[in-house]
Amino acid sequence: MNPSISLTINGDRREIELDDPRVTLLDLLRERLHLTGAKKGCDRGQCGACTILVDGRRINSCLALAVSYDGAAITTIEGLADGDALHPVQQAFIDHDGFQCGFCTPGQIMSAVGLISEGQAGSDPERVREAMSGNICRCAAYKGITEAVLDAEAAMSGTKREKAA
Ligand code: FES
Numbered sequence: 001m002n003p004s005i006s007l008t009i010n011g012d013r014r015e016i017e018l019d020d021p022r023v024t025l026l027d028l029l030r031e032r033l034h035l036t037g038a039k040k041g042c043d044r045g046q047c048g049a050c051t052i053l054v055d056g057r058r059i060n061s062c063l064a065l066a067v068s069y070d071g072a073a074i075t076t077i078e079g080l081a082d083g084d085a086l087h088p089v090q091q092a093f094i095d096h097d098g099f100q101c102g103f104c105t106p107g108q109i110m111s112a113v114g115l116i117s118e119g120q121a122g123s124d125p126e127r128v129r130e131a132m133s134g135n136i137c138r139c140a141a142y143k144g145i146t147e148a149v150l151d152a153e154a155a156m157s158g159t160k161r162e163k164a165a
């Protein structure tokens with residue numbers, strides 16, 4: 001008999017019977033649940049394109065066996081906006097041109113949301129770059145990404161940034 005798991009995905013509770021007990025969270029989200037925002041870049045934990053939040057923490061979903069996450073609350077890029085209102089991190093990526101082709105962007109944004117909520121971002125560009133170093137951008141949009149994270153962090157904490165990264 002195939003195992004079943006219960007996941008709360010972007011606020012919706014789902015009971016899911018797994019066709020394959022070895023399925024990863026990334027494949028489950030993309031292929032079974034048609035949530036294709038998390039991207040499959042390397043499928044081996046090296047690029048961060050598949051980053052999602054599990055119980056508020058960033059993980060590489062390509063390395064996560066879905067069966068191990070029974071009962072978890074998952075947030076994907078599809079769950080960030082509030083209706084037509086973008087999440088502050090999404091808005092900051094637009095404001096700072098934090099992307100070019102966009103392939104890495106969902107992972108970058110989810111990673112940024114995670115690190116801001118972990119209280120890791122602060123106002124130090126070097127620290128942001130370090131904390132985001134698991135998210136690779138082949139288009140090298142790193143300057144805009146760092147600016148976006150710093151601005152989003154400031155906006156969400158109610159402070160104002162004074163200098164550029
Ligand atoms: S696809 Fe998961 S880290 Fe690259």
Ligand code: FES
Nearest residue numbers: 100102137138139
């Ligand atoms: S925007 Fe193209 S890979 Fe990052």
